[in-house]
Amino acid sequence: MSHRAKSVFLGLLLATFTLSLRAQVASPIDCNCLSNLPSLQVTCPGVVPDLCALATNCFSTNRLAGSCTQTLPAGLQLFSGTYVIQLTVQNLQSNYFSCAVPFVVAPPAPAPKLTLVCPTNKTVECGSGWSFDPPTVVTFCCGISMPATDVVGSNGACSEVITRTWQVLDGCGNVATCSQTVTVVDTTAPGTQCGMNVVPNGSFESYTNCPNANSQFNFASPWFTPTDGTSDYYNSCAGVGSFVTTPANTAGVQVPSTGQGYAGAIVWSVYGLNPTNTYRNYREYLEVPLLTMLTAGQKYQVSFRVSRADKYTHAIAEIGAYFSAAPLVNYGYYTNFNVVPQVENSSTNLLASTNSWMLVQGTFTAIGYESYLTLGNFRTDAGTTYSNFPAGQLSDYAYYYFDDVSVVPLCDPSITNKTVDCGSAWAFDPFPIFDSCSGGNVSVSSTTVTNGNCPRVITRTWWLADYCGNSNTLTQTVTIVDTNPPVLLCAAGANLAPNPQFENYAYCPYYFNQVDAAVPWFNPTVATPDYLNTCSGFWPVSVPNNLMGSQAPFSGQGYVGAFVYSSNAVIFAAPGGYREYVEAPLLAPLMGGVTYQVSFRVSLADYSAWAISEIGAHFSTGPILSGATQGVMNYLPQVVNPSANLLASTSSWMLVQGTFVAAGGEDHITLGNFRTDATTTAVAAAGTNYGYYYYDD
Numbered sequence: 001m002s003h004r005a006k007s008v009f010l011g012l013l014l015a016t017f018t019l020s021l022r023a024q025v026a027s028p029i030d031c032n033c034l035s036n037l038p039s040l041q042v043t044c045p046g047v048v049p050d051l052c053a054l055a056t057n058c059f060s061t062n063r064l065a066g067s068c069t070q071t072l073p074a075g076l077q078l079f080s081g082t083y084v085i086q087l088t089v090q091n092l093q094s095n096y097f098s099c100a101v102p103f104v105v106a107p108p109a110p111a112p113k114l115t116l117v118c119p120t121n122k123t124v125e126c127g128s129g130w131s132f133d134p135p136t137v138v139t140f141c142c143g144i145s146m147p148a149t150d151v152v153g154s155n156g157a158c159s160e161v162i163t164r165t166w167q168v169l170d171g172c173g174n175v176a177t178c179s180q181t182v183t184v185v186d187t188t189a190p191g192t193q194c195g196m197n198v199v200p201n202g203s204f205e206s207y208t209n210c211p212n213a214n215s216q217f218n219f220a221s222p223w224f225t226p227t228d229g230t231s232d233y234y235n236s237c238a239g240v241g242s243f244v245t246t247p248a249n250t251a252g253v254q255v256p257s258t259g260q261g262y263a264g265a266i267v268w269s270v271y272g273l274n275p276t277n278t279y280r281n282y283r284e285y286l287e288v289p290l291l292t293m294l295t296a297g298q299k300y301q302v303s304f305r306v307s308r309a310d311k312y313t314h315a316i317a318e319i320g321a322y323f324s325a326a327p328l329v330n331y332g333y334y335t336n337f338n339v340v341p342q343v344e345n346s347s348t349n350l351l352a353s354t355n356s357w358m359l360v361q362g363t364f365t366a367i368g369y370e371s372y373l374t375l376g377n378f379r380t381d382a383g384t385t386y387s388n389f390p391a392g393q394l395s396d397y398a399y400y401y402f403d404d405v406s407v408v409p410l411c412d413p414s415i416t417n418k419t420v421d422c423g424s425a426w427a428f429d430p431f432p433i434f435d436s437c438s439g440g441n442v443s444v445s446s447t448t449v450t451n452g453n454c455p456r457v458i459t460r461t462w463w464l465a466d467y468c469g470n471s472n473t474l475t476q477t478v479t480i481v482d483t484n485p486p487v488l489l490c491a492a493g494a495n496l497a498p499n500p501q502f503e504n505y506a507y508c509p510y511y512f513n514q515v516d517a518a519v520p521w522f523n524p525t526v527a528t529p530d531y532l533n534t535c536s537g538f539w540p541v542s543v544p545n546n547l548m549g550s551q552a553p554f555s556g557q558g559y560v561g562a563f564v565y566s567s568n569a570v571i572f573a574a575p576g577g578y579r580e581y582v583e584a585p586l587l588a589p590l591m592g593g594v595t596y597q598v599s600f601r602v603s604l605a606d607y608s609a610w611a612i613s614e615i616g617a618h619f620s621t622g623p624i625l626s627g628a629t630q631g632v633m634n635y636l637p638q639v640v641n642p643s644a645n646l647l648a649s650t651s652s653w654m655l656v657q658g659t660f661v662a663a664g665g666e667d668h669i670t671l672g673n674f675r676t677d678a679t680t681t682a683v684a685a686a687g688t689n690y691g692y693y694y695y696d697d
Contacts, residue, residue, distance in 0.1 A: 026062065028091045031099035033058035040085075044142030044171055046105030047241070050074035051087050064090040072103070075241040079142060079171040080107040105142065107172040112140040114174035121181040125188060127291065127436025131206040132164045132180055141172035148209060153181075158437075158468035160184040189472035190435035190442045190464040193298075194411035198291045198434070199373060202304075202405040204261040210237040211244040217263055222289055226329040226374060227337075229284035234401070235261035251309035257357040257403035264309065265376060268316045268398035272381020281335040285376040286402060287328060294323065295409070295432035296368025297507045302343040303361040304375060304405040310354035312399040313392035317351060317385040319360055319377055319400065320344030323370035341378050342537075347385045357403060363410065365510050365537040375402060415476060419455075422482040427506035427519060428460050431474055435466045442466055456480040496586045496596075497669060501697055503556040508535040512547075515560055521584040524623060524670060527630040529580040532694070533558035548689070549606025554653040554696040561605065564673035565612045565682055565691030576632030576676035582695065583623060583670040590619065592664025598639040600671065601653040603694045607687040611648040614675050615656055615693065616640030619666040637674050643681045650685075653696060671695055 037058075039049040052068035059068075067090035072083060083105070088098045119133035137144055146168050153161040163181045204220045211219050215230035225231045237260065238245040246262065247255045256262050265284035272280035294300060302321050320341030322328065328337060343362035345351060351358050377384060386398065409432045420426040435442050443465045451457045458478045465471040502518045509517050513528035523529055532541045534557040540547035543558060553559050562580035571578040590596060598617050616637030618624070624635060639658035641647060647654050673680060682691065 026060070027097045028060045028063035029055075029087065029089050029097055029099055030058045030060075031101070034087060034099050035101045037101075040101060041104045041106070043106050044080060044108050044140070046078040046080065046103075046142045046171075048072045048074055048076040048078065048085070048103065051085060051101075055087065059089065062091045062093075064092055064094075073241075073243075076243070077142060077239065077241050078103075078105050079145075080105045081171075105171075107141060111172035111174065114139045114141070114168065114170050114172075114176050116168060116176045116178045118178040119180045121183075123183045123185060125436070126160075126184050126186040127188070129200065129206065130182065130184075132182065134210075135166055135168070135178040137168055137170075139170045139172075139174070141170040141174065144171070145169045145212075146209070158186050186437040186466065186468045187470065188436050189470040190433060190438065190466050191472055192411070192474060193292065193295070193409045193432035193434040194415070195408065196434065197406040197408055198294075199288060199405050199407050200291055201288070203257075203259045203403060204233065204235070204263055205259040207233070207235060207237070207261070211235055212238060212242065214243060214250060216244070217265075217286065220261065220263060223263070224287055226285050226287040226327065226331075227283070228331060228334040229266070229282065231284040231286055232264040233261065234264060237261075250311075251399050251401070252311045252354065254307050254309070254354070254401050257305045257307075262401045262403040264399060264401050266397045266399050267319060267377040268314060268384050268386055269381055270314070270396050275382070281381050282397075283334065283336045283376055285328075285337065285374050287372060287374040288405075289327075290371055290373060290407065291436075292371075292434045293325075294366035294368065294370040294407075296366060297510045298432045299363055299365050299410045301361070301363050301408050301410050302406070303359060305357040305359055305403050306351055306400045307357050307403075308352060308354045309399040309401060310391070311393050312397055313389050313395045314398040315350055315352040315387050315389060316377060316398045317347045317349055318344055318379050319351060319375070321360075321362075322374045322378060323364075323366070324372045324374070325369040327372050328374045336380060337374070337376075337378050339378055344378075350385065350387055351400070352387065352389065365508060367510055367538060373405075373407065375405065417477045417479075419479045419481060422456075422480050422484070426478065426480075428476055428478065431462060433464060435464075435470075437468070438466045454482055494587075496588055496590070498584055498587055501553070501556045502531065502533075502558040502560055502695075505531070505533060505535075505558070508537075509533055509541045510536060510538050512541060514541070515582050518558065518560065521560065521582055524581050524583040525579070525626045525629055525633070527563070527574075527578065527580040529560060529562040529582050531558065531560050548608070548692050548694075549650065549687075551603050551605070551650075551694055554601045554603075559694045559696040561692060561694045562672060563690055563692050564615060565610050565680055566677055567610055567682070567690060568677045569690070572630045574631030575629065576678075577680075578630055578690070579632050579672060580630075581633060581670050581672035583668060585623070586667050586669060588667075589621075590662035590664060590666040592662055595659055595661050597657070597659050599655060599657040599697075600695060601697045602647055602656055603653050603696075604648060604650045604685060605687070605689075605692040605694060606650050607689045608650075608685050608692045609687045609689055610682045610691040611646055611685045612673060612683075612691050613643045613646050613681040614640055615647060615671070615673055617656075618670045618674060619660075619662070620668045620670065621665045623668050624670055632676050633670070633672070633674060635670070635674055640674075646681065646683055647693070648683065648685065 071086040083103045115138040117136035124130040165179045217231035217233045269282045271277040321343040322341040342364040345360045415429045446462045448460045462474045505517045509531045534543045536542045544552045566578040617639045618637040638660040641656045
């Protein structure tokens, strides 16, 4: 139930209570005296009088001092017409009494003329955050309504013409119209998101219409209300005395953090503390489409400011931000969204201030394709940290103002130029691309130029183009230096496997099938092995807990995981059974006739339905690749775990080890199960999902 609905309910309750008491106790207010006050009949401008101050002669000595309230707030400006003001007081015995009196606003006679000064037409740049310029209204008649309609004259990829027409009505019944045509063009070249706020209208300054009532949050376009909850929009354009102006409005008094406007929403209710209450978990949310979808693997800083509305007694902690690829909507309902926000204020940081704007801030790594942002409290009432502050008047809810919303990509300074060591894991850094009109829908091509040897300088140039022919180039130069002396492999006992603990990565994994992040390891087939690391913000590929179970690395912070057995099930038409492999180039080719010791560690994932034996390592001259299969690779591993040694532990890392004599020239290693399901030694395990193993060291 919104605070508006609640006020109506309270008024009805008080009215009913008053009727039952009047038959028993003398009223401390004289309704006839009240209705004869001269201030109840006025000529425009129609300003609601303060009846509690003007009606002192209508109160008896049995009235409780300070108990007088009225339904239309004093100072509110109204159109011409007849309104009802209900005055409620309390006697010394704590009983309530009410009087309803008419308030008449008469238009001036004769009716004054309505004059408009229309805005001129203009041309603006796409994505510039432009808005229509409202007409200037000159009238001496109280009350103005100004509904607007938009007509799109042309809507091409590179130009759009929009005409807005206002129909202005004043309190005397005068009507006039006015129009403005805006031509939107695209002359700006695409570039990078780095440092820019991808939230449109983040300070709620632009609006389609000035608010004139509660529940008009959609006026702060492109923001919208995603449920049947009734979020609010406040702006000083509403005028002094309005319910929805700033700084003073129906919820409290607060100056905007910046500009002239802000949003407001109920984020918690006491009713959810009773699990059977009809109004439990009532929520109001704020949602907006981002200027561009977020870039996979890119880290973003999310921040917004909140201030607790002082007419409400409760404060909470867990206000957060949730990002989704599609709109998060639930029309027909007004309860909390059952999702986990990527950024959420800490439960230990109660957002209690009604005087200042408190910062909610955090970072997260995008999975990719997130295009919508939703703000609010995503927890249940019972699951929310709350506290009561008795200074407020409305004790059923927690209500907050929102302002200054931003989502900014955090780009490493090395995205332009960087220096790396020869043999280390490195990759060109992805640019989060953005165009003011096309968003992330930009054509991208690249060229790479290599110069020198010591150092080696590699420059990659990306060419960006939007639909309108605007283009731009971005470059990154990587300088590869060699500061390490040569090593005698045999004498030093050097490990020829690169990145053997999977600690180095070109980017932190943010989804499945990203073994290539642990460069130079890669996926040799079209199956989907995984790279898992503690750095990941996407829990299914995090460490120690992830989608397939829980296991701490044998060493360091990361490992890889892959399916090795599918129990003869037909999956993706994979010949011999579904398989995932991981492969890497060796640091140096093997020498013919030399014996090499091979070892690695495996651990059975908790959710595996099968444990097997024959996991092995195959060495090849050149990579072994299969872009057409997710099945068994038809190669014979030089080192394989014995069939009698079942690899069944989910709590420890088991050693797979062996020696072989190299033929010479082998320069790639591939790990996995090279047998078919029919020839693999397999025993049922406690899980439910085929046979999946982690690899490390």
